[in-house]
Amino acid sequence: MFCVLVNGELVAVFGLKDLLRPDALQVVNELKKRAVKVSIVSGDNEESVRSIAMTLDVPESQIRFRCSPADKQVYVKEMLASPKSVVMFCGDGTNDAVALAQASIGMHIDGGTDIAQGAADAVLVRPALVGIITLMDLSKAFFRRVIFNFTWSFIYNTFAILLAAGAFPNTRIPPEFAGLGEIVSVLPVIAIGMQLKWAKFHKSG
Known part of the structure; x- marks a missing residue:
């Protein structure tokens, strides 16, 4: 808050507010x-x-004020102490760097300091906070595809090994078609990976 005095008389008061x-x-x-x-x-x-x-509309029990960098780190540690907890800390200031590094996921917000950016795991390159939601959606989509790829590879390779070992005596693959097996194994992986290009994630507005 700023006060303007003229000849010792208060004529104006200005207040600053975070937007x-x-x-x-x-x-x-x-x-x-x-x-x-x-x-x-x-x-x-x-x-x-x-x-x-x-x-x-954030509950009073979930707010902390006048926090030093150490206070923020302690708060993150307390959150991480809960079983199976995943903590994402979003910040852009130098005093957020310690908490960004401590959290499960440190998210640097566009326009912040280089120190905070260096401590973060992910960086929002646009000022819109909706990027946080997009990151969560994208991470889940990637995880589902990784699980699919491992499952498909395990099933396909297990079947291929058994086939090559003669576990299916009545089944034979002509040599000229055997080389196609490698292509068949990677096509589903490529296809499901390409789906990310057309995936729809949460957008602002």
Whole structure:
């Protein structure tokens, strides 16, 4: 807050307020729909943090204010102490670097410092926070495809080994077609990987 005095008389008072990113509320609501616990851990004063928490409808038990870098790290450690917990910490300041490195996933937000970016696991190259949702969707899609690839490779190679070992005496593959086996084994892997190109992920608006 700034006060302007003229000849010792107060003539104006100016206040500064942190503005939320345009899609912040949308992203928080989407995370809640997915049963993701959202917390605010900030170095700002209590009034500012409570105001933001009220706007985003974040419970008081999940907000921390006037936090030092060490305080943020401790909070992340406490969250990680829960069984099977996965903690994503989003930040852009130098004082977020320790917590970014401590979290399961450190997300650097566009426009932040180089130190914070270096400590993060992922970087949003656009200012829109909806990239957090996109990353979650993309990660799940990749994981499903990895599981499919391993399963398909195991089944196919097991069958191929048994066939080559003579486990199916009544089944024979002509030599001229045997070489196609390698192509057949990789086509499903390529096809399911290409599906990511046309996959639809959460977008703003």
